[in-house]
Amino acid sequence: MTEGATTVAVRPTEGAARSLLAFRGVEMVFPNGVHAVDTVDMDIAPGEFVSLVGPSGCGKSTLLRIASGLARPTAGEVVLNTGHIAYVFQDPTLLPWRTVRQNVELCNQLKKLPKAERAEKARQAIEMVGLAGFENRHPNQLSGGMRMRASLARALTLEPEVFLFDEPFGAIDEITRERLNSELLRIFRTRAFAGVFVTHSIAEAVFLSTRVAVMSARPGRIIGEFDVPFPYPREPELRSTPEFAALTGEIGRCLRSGAQ
Numbered sequence: 001m002t003e004g005a006t007t008v009a010v011r012p013t014e015g016a017a018r019s020l021l022a023f024r025g026v027e028m029v030f031p032n033g034v035h036a037v038d039t040v041d042m043d044i045a046p047g048e049f050v051s052l053v054g055p056s057g058c059g060k061s062t063l064l065r066i067a068s069g070l071a072r073p074t075a076g077e078v079v080l081n082t083g084h085i086a087y088v089f090q091d092p093t094l095l096p097w098r099t100v101r102q103n104v105e106l107c108n109q110l111k112k113l114p115k116a117e118r119a120e121k122a123r124q125a126i127e128m129v130g131l132a133g134f135e136n137r138h139p140n141q142l143s144g145g146m147r148m149r150a151s152l153a154r155a156l157t158l159e160p161e162v163f164l165f166d167e168p169f170g171a172i173d174e175i176t177r178e179r180l181n182s183e184l185l186r187i188f189r190t191r192a193f194a195g196v197f198v199t200h201s202i203a204e205a206v207f208l209s210t211r212v213a214v215m216s217a218r219p220g221r222i223i224g225e226f227d228v229p230f231p232y233p234r235e236p237e238l239r240s241t242p243e244f245a246a247l248t249g250e251i252g253r254c255l256r257s258g259a260q
């Protein structure tokens, strides 16, 4: 499900250069004593697409949940300089009894937008994710990749300035995943949101991002940040260049050093 504008602290934007989303000393210890996240400081500026990679259970999803306001940190704070935030999960969470169009309209229906306006926003989002012609299908009539496109379209109708992705393509086959990566980049450049993307794939992180942040094993903290120098638009062939391999290798070494 996509989320509205709820978070720990929402402050008005004062200048274009400031961060849209900032983690300030964020720490998370669950009531059962699990220390999931240890002092994370990170800024995400407009135009940035930051991927988070780290060992399983290091607190990546927890950080996204905190950023979206779904969870409250036990120390520190998240500062969100926009009210427009959206979130997509690995599970597309579509309502099976609603068509693609009805699913994509859902958030704006809940926000009580006039019917014509929400229909137009849904039409644009469906077109943007390449689902035009499939509006009247139900989720069980779609492939996994198409369901994820529908989930993306639903989030896009919120016109997010900050877009959080929790491993959205993790359950999708390699070829479809690469195609969805390219399409997500096109949408990123058209809609100009700031992205935070959780993935287990270093190659996916490098292909998509302006920056990759590496987390240690639990309790997760940021142990390395890597700027990705490749200009956009990025073509799929980028993945087979020596420069791409060198950067993924460097990030892999950092990841292993913190994996314990």
Ligand SMILES: Nc1ncnc2c1ncn2[C@@H]1O[C@H](COP(=O)(O)OP(=O)(O)OP(=O)(O)O)[C@@H](O)[C@H]1O
Residues within 6 Å of the ligand: 030, 031, 032, 034, 035, 036, 054, 055, 056, 057, 058, 059, 060, 061, 062, 063, 218
């Ligand atoms: N509500 C909760 N109560 C207690 N422990 C939790 C809760 N939610 C998550 N955890 C634990 O916190 C740790 C971090 O979980 P989280 O889902 O954030 O990790 P992750 O890095 O996203 O993992 P993965 O890569 O496997 O998806 C895990 O050990 C998890 O079991």
